[in-house]
Amino acid sequence: KQEVTQIPAALSVPEGENLVLNCSFTDSAIYNLQWFRQDPGKGLTSLLLIQSSQREQTSGRLNASLDKSSGRSTLYIAASQPGDSATYLCAADTGNQFYFGTGTSLTVIP
Amino acid sequence: EAGVAQSPRYKIIEKRQSVAFWCNPISGHATLYWYQQILGQGPKLLIQFQNNGVVDDSQLPKDRFSAERLKGVDSTLKIQPAKLEDSAVYLCASSKGAVSEQYFGPGTRLTVT
Numbered sequence: 118k119q120e121v122t123q124i125p126a127a128l129s130v131p132e133g134e135n136l137v138l139n140c141s142f143t144d145s146a147i148y149n150l151q152w153f154r155q156d157p158g159k160g161l162t163s164l165l166l167i168q169s170s171q172r173e174q175t176s177g178r179l180n181a182s183l184d185k186s187s188g189r190s191t192l193y194i195a196a197s198q199p200g201d202s203a204t205y206l207c208a209a210d211t212g213n214q215f216y217f218g219t220g221t222s223l224t225v226i227p
Numbered sequence: 228e229a230g231v232a233q234s235p236r237y238k239i240i241e242k243r244q245s246v247a248f249w250c251n252p253i254s255g256h257a258t259l260y261w262y263q264q265i266l267g268q269g270p271k272l273l274i275q276f277q278n279n280g281v282v283d284d285s286q287l288p289k290d291r292f293s294a295e296r297l298k299g300v301d302s303t304l305k306i307q308p309a310k311l312e313d314s315a316v317y318l319c320a321s322s323k324g325a326v327s328e329q330y331f332g333p334g335t336r337l338t339v340t
Contacts, residue, residue: 121269148326160231160318161270161331206269212326214283215260217269 119144121209123218130197131226138192138221140207145185152181152192153206155220161206165192197225229253231332233319239338245307248335252300252321258282260329261294261304262318270318276302277325309339 262270279299296302
């Protein structure tokens with residue numbers, strides 16, 4: 118069974134810092150890996166989806182990378198802003214099911 | 228383009244009562260998912276539909292949970308009878324296909340007292 122782990126569970130950074138969130142998965146046989154943002158009391162917002170054949174995807178200040186062989190993905194956030202404060206979740210799609218990590222709670226301090 | 232719609236947004240019931248949640252996916256999305264998210268955890272897949280057929284319901288507690296997507300569009304998830312441990316946010320998501328990007332609704336927060 119696929120297991121997805123996110124470290125750290127919580128992170129606080131001052132505004133303007135660049136930061137990296139980590140996601141690891143135990144089974145490299147995935148179709149894609151998706152990063153989401155979840156604000157308190159809200160649903161999930163898709164940020165980036167990386168297909169298994171891709172190495173990275175970029176959207177604005179966000180860059181997600183995927184290394185299937187090592188079972189790792191990272192989400193890089195450049196020049197963090199207070200509005201980036203949220204929980205970030207990664208999910209590995211095995212084709213049969215989506216497996217979510219428990220998330221990293223990010224606080225960007227003004 | 229309208230997003231995934233869910234209702235109600237909040238529900239409080241007593242244990243042993245029944246409850247139903249509704250989801251309307253993005254138009255044209257063939258795949259619909261129901262997830263349970265307990266506080267502090269990532270979402271856990273309960274059931275996945277492809278059109279009106281069930282693809283995966285291996286983690287659905289079938290003794291009390293049921294779901295249907297009769298016309299291959301909107302879907303309902305029912306819990307009967309509810310237990311205290313069912314308190315969670317129930318998220319609905321849809322995608323164009325089984326391995327496509329998923330789009331989530333706002334969720335229904337269920338509190339069982």
